[in-house]
Amino acid sequence: MNNKQESPLVGIIMGSDSDLPVMKAAADILQFFEVPFELTVVSAHRTPQRMLEYAESAASRGLKLIIAGAGGAAHLPGMVAAITPLPVIGVPIKSSNSIDGWDSILSILQMPNGVPVATVALNAAKNAGILAAKILGTSDENLRQKIVTYMENLKKEVNEKVEHLQHSGYPNRFDVK
Numbered sequence: 001m002n003n004k005q006e007s008p009l010v011g012i013i014m015g016s017d018s019d020l021p022v023m024k025a026a027a028d029i030l031q032f033f034e035v036p037f038e039l040t041v042v043s044a045h046r047t048p049q050r051m052l053e054y055a056e057s058a059a060s061r062g063l064k065l066i067i068a069g070a071g072g073a074a075h076l077p078g079m080v081a082a083i084t085p086l087p088v089i090g091v092p093i094k095s096s097n098s099i100d101g102w103d104s105i106l107s108i109l110q111m112p113n114g115v116p117v118a119t120v121a122l123n124a125a126k127n128a129g130i131l132a133a134k135i136l137g138t139s140d141e142n143l144r145q146k147i148v149t150y151m152e153n154l155k156k157e158v159n160e161k162v163e164h165l166q167h168s169g170y171p172n173r174f175d176v177k
């Protein structure tokens, strides 16, 4: 699955394996950009010692940033950010007992001054992966070029939809692409 020869640059962690269906999107997009990553379950609540050791060792193991997803009382991203000097991207997850995901969003977003977590939208693990790739792309021209191509393709997709709409007969005078 992941490129085993290269040591991981991104650590994807989540509070439970029940988060995997959401967090898989971060792994998929990193794989698309050919960014080596590792993925595992770490819980601040249920496995505090494992969380401590993961966060303490992340930088020295060669990781450049961490994507942390959790639902409910989602303390994992913030606790990891409190320990590691690496940037942490937090993914709020709408878990089964959640208050519509707001519990997780606010737990991850409302960090105290001095301990930032870059929080993406609810369940937006794909965006977390893209953001990680963009950050790594600041010092990797090859990766940056892949991101430029990805963005060009996004634009093309929208333009094709606009083209399709043009042919459906609705009036539109705006044609800047």
Ligand SMILES: Nc1c(C(=O)O)ncn1[C@@H]1O[C@H](COP(=O)(O)O)[C@@H](O)[C@H]1O
Binding pocket: 014, 015, 016, 017, 018, 019, 042, 043, 044, 045, 046, 069, 070, 071, 072, 073, 074, 075, 076, 077, 093, 095, 096
């Ligand atoms: N928020 C946390 C933490 C943590 O922050 O340490 N550990 C587990 N969880 C979350 O509990 C939810 C339910 O987990 P289970 O499905 O295992 O009961 C998951 O969304 C997980 O991220």
